[in-house]
Amino acid sequence: MTTITGYRTILCIVLLVTGLTLFPAAAARAATLSELAKEFICQCGCTLVLDSCTHAECHSKTQMTALLQQKIDEGLPPAEITALFVRQYGEQVLASPPKKGFNLTAWLLPFAAILAGAALVYVMLRKWVRQGNRPQPGAAAPPTAETDDPYARRLERELRDFGEKGFR
Amino acid sequence: MADFGYISLVLALVAAVYAVFAFVFAGRGKNPVLAHSARNSLLVVGGLVTLAVGIMLFALLTHNFRIEYVAQYTSSDLSWNYLLSAIWAGNSGSLLFWAWLLAIFSLIAVLQKRDTGRELVPYAAATLMFIEAFFLVLLLTVANPFKELSFTPAEGYGLNPLLENPGMLFHPPSLLAGYVTFTIPFAFAFAALLMRRLGDEWLMVIRRWTLLAWLFLGIGNLIGAWWAYVELGWGGYWAWDPVENASFVPWLVATAFLHSIMMQRRRGMLKVWNISLITLTFVLAILGTFLTRSGVLSSVHTFAADPVLGTMFLSFIGAVVITSAALVYYRYPDLRSESEMESLLSRESTFLLNNLLLVGAAFAVLLGTFFPIISEAVRGVKISVGPPFFNQVNTPIFLAIILLAGICTLIGWRRASAKNLLRHFLAPGVAAVLAAAVLFVAGLRQWPAIVALAICAFVVATIFYEWFRGTRARHRMRGHNYLKSFGGLIMSNRPRYGGYIVHLAIILITIGIVGSSLYDVEKETTLMPNDSLTINNYVLTYDSLDSYDTLSKTVVSASLDVYNRGKFIGTVTPEKYFHRNYEQAVTEVAIRSSLLEDLYVILIGWDESGGATAFKVMVKPLVNWIWLGGIVLVVGGLLAFWPEGRTAPAPRKEGTD
Numbered sequence: 001m002t003t004i005t006g007y008r009t010i011l012c013i014v015l016l017v018t019g020l021t022l023f024p025a026a027a028a029r030a031a032t033l034s035e036l037a038k039e040f041i042c043q044c045g046c047t048l049v050l051d052s053c054t055h056a057e058c059h060s061k062t063q064m065t066a067l068l069q070q071k072i073d074e075g076l077p078p079a080e081i082t083a084l085f086v087r088q089y090g091e092q093v094l095a096s097p098p099k100k101g102f103n104l105t106a107w108l109l110p111f112a113a114i115l116a117g118a119a120l121v122y123v124m125l126r127k128w129v130r131q132g133n134r135p136q137p138g139a140a141a142p143p144t145a146e147t148d149d150p151y152a153r154r155l156e157r158e159l160r161d162f163g164e165k166g167f168r
Numbered sequence: 169m170a171d172f173g174y175i176s177l178v179l180a181l182v183a184a185v186y187a188v189f190a191f192v193f194a195g196r197g198k199n200p201v202l203a204h205s206a207r208n209s210l211l212v213v214g215g216l217v218t219l220a221v222g223i224m225l226f227a228l229l230t231h232n233f234r235i236e237y238v239a240q241y242t243s244s245d246l247s248w249n250y251l252l253s254a255i256w257a258g259n260s261g262s263l264l265f266w267a268w269l270l271a272i273f274s275l276i277a278v279l280q281k282r283d284t285g286r287e288l289v290p291y292a293a294a295t296l297m298f299i300e301a302f303f304l305v306l307l308l309t310v311a312n313p314f315k316e317l318s319f320t321p322a323e324g325y326g327l328n329p330l331l332e333n334p335g336m337l338f339h340p341p342s343l344l345a346g347y348v349t350f351t352i353p354f355a356f357a358f359a360a361l362l363m364r365r366l367g368d369e370w371l372m373v374i375r376r377w378t379l380l381a382w383l384f385l386g387i388g389n390l391i392g393a394w395w396a397y398v399e400l401g402w403g404g405y406w407a408w409d410p411v412e413n414a415s416f417v418p419w420l421v422a423t424a425f426l427h428s429i430m431m432q433r434r435r436g437m438l439k440v441w442n443i444s445l446i447t448l449t450f451v452l453a454i455l456g457t458f459l460t461r462s463g464v465l466s467s468v469h470t471f472a473a474d475p476v477l478g479t480m481f482l483s484f485i486g487a488v489v490i491t492s493a494a495l496v497y498y499r500y501p502d503l504r505s506e507s508e509m510e511s512l513l514s515r516e517s518t519f520l521l522n523n524l525l526l527v528g529a530a531f532a533v534l535l536g537t538f539f540p541i542i543s544e545a546v547r548g549v550k551i552s553v554g555p556p557f558f559n560q561v562n563t564p565i566f567l568a569i570i571l572l573a574g575i576c577t578l579i580g581w582r583r584a585s586a587k588n589l590l591r592h593f594l595a596p597g598v599a600a601v602l603a604a605a606v607l608f609v610a611g612l613r614q615w616p617a618i619v620a621l622a623i624c625a626f627v628v629a630t631i632f633y634e635w636f637r638g639t640r641a642r643h644r645m646r647g648h649n650y651l652k653s654f655g656g657l658i659m660s661n662r663p664r665y666g667g668y669i670v671h672l673a674i675i676l677i678t679i680g681i682v683g684s685s686l687y688d689v690e691k692e693t694t695l696m697p698n699d700s701l702t703i704n705n706y707v708l709t710y711d712s713l714d715s716y717d718t719l720s721k722t723v724v725s726a727s728l729d730v731y732n733r734g735k736f737i738g739t740v741t742p743e744k745y746f747h748r749n750y751e752q753a754v755t756e757v758a759i760r761s762s763l764l765e766d767l768y769v770i771l772i773g774w775d776e777s778g779g780a781t782a783f784k785v786m787v788k789p790l791v792n793w794i795w796l797g798g799i800v801l802v803v804g805g806l807l808a809f810w811p812e813g814r815t816a817p818a819p820r821k822e823g824t825d
Contacts, residue, residue, distance in 0.1 A: 034690055041552045047409065049554055052402040054330070057753050095554035097539065102547055106539045110532035110561055117524045125512055125520065128437075132508035152641035154580070159660040 036068050036078060040085055040093050049095045170235050170314040173223035177314075180216035180271075181304040183209045187297040195290030195363075203290065210275055210293065213300060217264075217271040221255070224264060224313055228254050234320045237261055237313045243326035243749060245720045249337060250327055256340040257331060259461055259474070260313035265341070266457070267303040269348040274300065277352045277377065285373035291359035292352075299351055302484055310477045311461075326749040329721075335395025339388055343415055346385030347453040350418065352377040354450035357443050361495040366439060366502045371429050375663075376809055378446070381453075382422045383805040389415055390798040401755035401770050403690070403786045405794065408558040413537040414456035417530045421449045424526035431519055432505075434581060439503040440496060441523070447492040452530075454485050513584045518576035522569065529565045533558065559685075563616070567623055570678060573671050574627035577634050596629035617686045624675045631668050658807070666808025673804055676797030683765075683790030690786040692772070697779055704787045706767055707731040711739070713774055713781055722746040726771045726781055730760060742771035742783070763796075765789040 037051040044060035046053050050068075053061045064085075071081045085093050097103035190206035193199065224237075228251045233239040241254040241261070256262040274296040278289055307313065353374035360370035392412070393405035406412060425445040431437045458481035461474060496503065509516055536553045543551045578592045603625030604618050612618055635654065642653040658665040691703050695710040702708075711727040725743045729736065740758035747754065760767040765787055772782040 034692075039556065041554060047552075048402075048407050052400075052404055052407055054400045054402065055752055090550065092540075092550040092552045095552060096557035096560070097543070097551050097553060102543065103551070105542075106535055106553065106557065107561065109535060110528060110565070113531055114524060114528035114565070117528060118521070121520045121524055124507075125509065125517055128507045128509040129512055132510045151637065152645055155638055155641050156645060159657075 033065070033069055033072055036072070036081065037065060039078075039082070039095050040064065040068075040089075041095055043089055043093065169223060169227060169232065170316050173220045173227075173314040174308070174312065176216045176220045176223070177304055177307050180213050180220070180267075181301055181308060183212040183216065184297045184301040184304060187213060188294045188301065191290045191294035191297065195294070206290070206293065207278065210278055210297070213297065214271040214275045217268045217300075217304075220314075221264060221268045224255055224261065225252060228252065231324065233322075233324050234316050235313075236315045236317050239317060239321050239324045241325070241327055243324040243720075246327055246332075250332055253331075253336050253340075254327055256344060257327060257336075259477075260307065260311040260315075262340065262344060263303060263307055263311050264313045266344055266348055267300060267307060269345055270296065270300050270303065270351055273349060273352055274355075277355075282373065285356065285369045288356055288359040288363060288365060288370055288373065291362045292355040295355035295358045296351060299355070306477065306480060310474060310480065323749075326720075326747075329745060329747045329750050329754045330399060333395055333399045335391055335399065339391040339395055342384050342388030342391060344388075346381050346383075346388055346415070347418075347457055349377060349381030349384055350422070350446075350450045350453045353381070353446050357446045358492065358495070361443065361492070361499050364499060364502055366443075366499060368433055371432060371442070374446070375426075375429060376811075378422060378426060378449075379805065379809050382419060382426060383802065383809065385415060385419045385422070386801060386805070387798065389419065390795070390801070394795055394798075397791070398757065398759065401757045403688070403768050403770075403788060405684075405791075408536070408555045410537045411456070411460050413533050413558075414452075414459045417534050417537075418449050418452035418456065420526050420530040420533070421445060421452060424523045424530075425449060427519055427526075428523050431516060435507070435509075435516065437505045437507045437516070439505045440500065443492075443496055443503065445523075445527075447488070447496075451485055451488055452534075454481065454488070458482065458485065511584065513579070513586070513589070515576055515579045515581045515584075518572055518579055522572050522576065525565055525569045525572065529562055529569065532561050532565060536561065566678075567620055570627055570674065571623050573674070574623070574630040577627075577630040577668070577671070592633070593630075595633055596626050599629035600626035614686050617682050620678060620682045624678055627671060627675055631671060634668070635665075662810050662812070663808045666804045666806070666810075669804025669807060670801055671804075673797045673799075673801035676793050676800055678797075680790045680793030680795075680797060683793065684788045687790075688786055688788045690784065692782070692784045694780050694782045696781075701783070701785060703785050704765075705733050706785075706787065707734075708740070708769070708783075708785060710781060710783075713779070720747055720749070724771070724774070726774075726783070728758075728769065728783075730767065740767070740769050742769045744771055761792060763792050766791045 034051065038049050040050050042048060042050045042053040042058065042061050042064065044053060044055055044058045046055060046058070048054060050061055050064055055061065067085075067088075068081065071084065076084070082094070091098075097106055099107050187206055187209040190202055190209055194203035194206050226232075227235050227238050228242055229248065231238065231242065231244045237258055237260055238254075241257045242251055246254070254261065256265050274293065277296070278293045282289075356370045356374045356377075360366055389412070392415075396407070397403070397405040425442065428438050428442055428445060432439060432442050458478060461477050461481070536557050539553045540551055543549060574596060575593075578596070579589065600622040604622040607618050607621055612621075635657070638657045639650055639654040642648065642657055643650055646653065646656075648656065689704055691701060693701050695701060697710055697712060700707050700709045707730075709729045709731070711729055713724065713726050715722060715724045717723075723743055723745055725741050728740050728742075730738055730740055738760065740760060742758040743756040745754040745756060755770060758769040766789075768786040768788055770784040770786075772784055774781040
């Protein structure tokens with residue numbers, strides 16, 4: 001049982017980590033103006049991506065969009081367009097930090113934190129289960145399976161407890 | 169008149185400070201006379217801050233442009249509803265509104281008739297009045313809403329035209345109310361720490377206040393999303409802007425808290441965690457208020473960029489964190505729980521995972537929000553963290569949270585057996601597989617969408633299955649018909665079944681987000697009159713461009729006839745407004761909305777001479793499911809919020825468990 005639970009935990013961890021790579025960055029497949037316009041921050045100060053700039057008439061958006069269109073028309077691959085924009089406007093033009101160097105902290109830390117938390121939760125749960133399963137004199141063994149009748153009884157008990165003791 | 173407003177705030181500060189000391193001494197000395205006086209001082213604070221708000225509203229309605237705030241955010245052509253809403257349009261006005269809400273909510277929380285937690289009230293009230301005093305100090309020093317100009321301008325600058333939308337009447341007050349309401353549970357938790365009463369009573373007092381704050385914040389965010397969608401003209405509803413994030417993060421942590429308090433109530437577990445979560449929620453709510461006013465992060469929502477105000481907020485946050493952490497450390501022996509569990513496979517485990525993922529999601533959003541500052545400090549390089557980052561990092565976490573909501577529904581407390589799990593998960597599992605198959609056959613090929621929608625189908629099936637089981641059980645035990653049994657089931661434990669309805673709301677919102685973000689189509693084109701544009705099943709024929717003047721602006725309006733599958737369904741008129749007192753043109757999008765999809769038309773520009781006009785047209789599937797989800801969320805939230813009518817304990821027969 002312990003081994004199976006251990007495998008399940010590992011599987012969960014793997015699934016969680018791979019979540020990062022399973023949802024690929026739009027940049028990898030961006031090819032149209034509309035898609036690329038979501039990859040760069042408008043430099044007018046609105047702090048939003050080009051596609052979402054809230055200014056109805058925005059000089060910066062017009063200029064950047066025209067440059068994007070020009071480079072797309074020239075057949076430049078998205079990666080080279082990105083490099084050109086970074087050279088021209090600096091790294092802050094990218095809507096998300098490139099996945100390298102110090103920026104990896106932002107990309108990986110949330111998952112690392114969740115994994116560390118999951119490990120901690122697992123250890124605590126094991127400890128609590130050990131404490132909970134200590135045999136108590138005179139205590140009846142808890143039911144290991146529920147039939148419909150016990151379910152109905154449990155439901156009634158829970159609803160009654162709520163009525164008497166408040167939310168639970 | 170401005171002086172009266174200012175003086176009332178000064179007197180309110182004096183009364184609030186008195187209330188802090190009076191409540192502390194009344195609590196310590198059990199002095200009924202002092203307790204009575206302290207309660208009266210709370211009334212005085214509420215009355216004086218209400219008077220200050222009344223004076224500000226009167227100044228706004230009567231165009232008293234001598235007051236800087238009135239001149240800065242209103243003009244004489246503004247309708248009365250937007251004049252009133254200007255109170256939360258700017259920094260000092262919104263802080264005044266904050267202080268007023270806190271004074272009123274404190275009054276309600278303290279004077280509320282309650283069966284449990286009465287002993288906590290004096291210290292909780294002292295905490296509330298301390299926080300009220302902090303906001304009053306801000307209003308009297310760095311953010312005085314009654315500051316007068318040295319002259320009276322003939323006209324005010326006016327409200328930003330983007331704010332002239334019904335969203336302005338509901339979005340800011342709802343968010344602010346959410347932030348403020350979190351103060352009440354924090355104050356009771358703090359009082360519980362101070363008084364060493366760390367059982368369940370503080371949880372009983374604050375559950376509904378937390379739920380109310382959670383609802384306010386959730387509704388506020390959804391109204392903000394709707395407002396952005398209909399007003400800003402980019403076809404989106406969530407930009408992962410720092411201030412949006414700052415309001416989303418406390419909502420996530422509060423969601424975790426609303427789940428984890430059930431663990432404490434049922435099993436006496438997670439006492440330290442619960443106290444920490446509600447403190448964190450409050451701190452994050454203040455952080456949201458700080459972010460809009462400090463200028464520390466660039467945002468479209470920024471009210472002010474005042475370093476002094478920012479420093480004061482940061483000091484306050486620091487003080488709250490240090491004091492609370494010290495108290496938790498000091499009280500740790502009383503917070504240690506008698507944690508015992510019977511099985512790893514139980515609802516308790518799923519609740520712990522749910523908490524981990526919700527707090528993890530909050531951490532991911534917070535880290536992304538502050539990463540530009542961190543990067544600049546570490547590398548000296550300015551970077552941006554926008555939607556691609558947040559979408560990639562959060563999507564797997566949120567999907568895991570939603571999946572867990574389904575799993576959790578069917579796992580019993582204490583212990584579940586593998587056999588039972590298999591039996592109960594069979595139907596929802598089949599529903600998920602069927603949903604995925606149907607979607608694939610229907611032509612969906614983006615697998616993230618298929619996975620997300622299959623998870624949604626699974627969760628919906630688990631909820632309906634649980635309702636069915638409960639209804640059937642009550643029907644069998646009590647002999648009522650199924651409808652009555654279902655109604656009785658829902659009403660007999662409103663927090664639980666309200667919670668399930670909220671889960672359904674989240675599913676509706678998720679479906680809306682998946683549809684509108686993964687399957688939207690857009691076209692940008694220039695049309696001459698009588699030219700047509702085809703997008704999906706729609707054909708739009710450009711008719712004409714008109715221009716007319718109103719009192720405050722010039723409107724340029726384009727007319728396009730819309731056909732869906734060859735059938736004329738109406739005319740849309742995207743517009744641009746040129747306000748006389750505002751430099752930027754404002755886009756008014758035209759939206760034809762249905763439950764299936766929205767046709768979203770934006771007027772981009774036009775050639776003055778030739779008649780050529782540029783449009784951006786989008787088809788956004790399932791957007792309305794998001795707003796529908798919002799309504800369901802309110803229904804579920806209100807059901808869970810509804811007062812608990814206690815029943816007298818019934819005599820129990822042995823062995824019924």
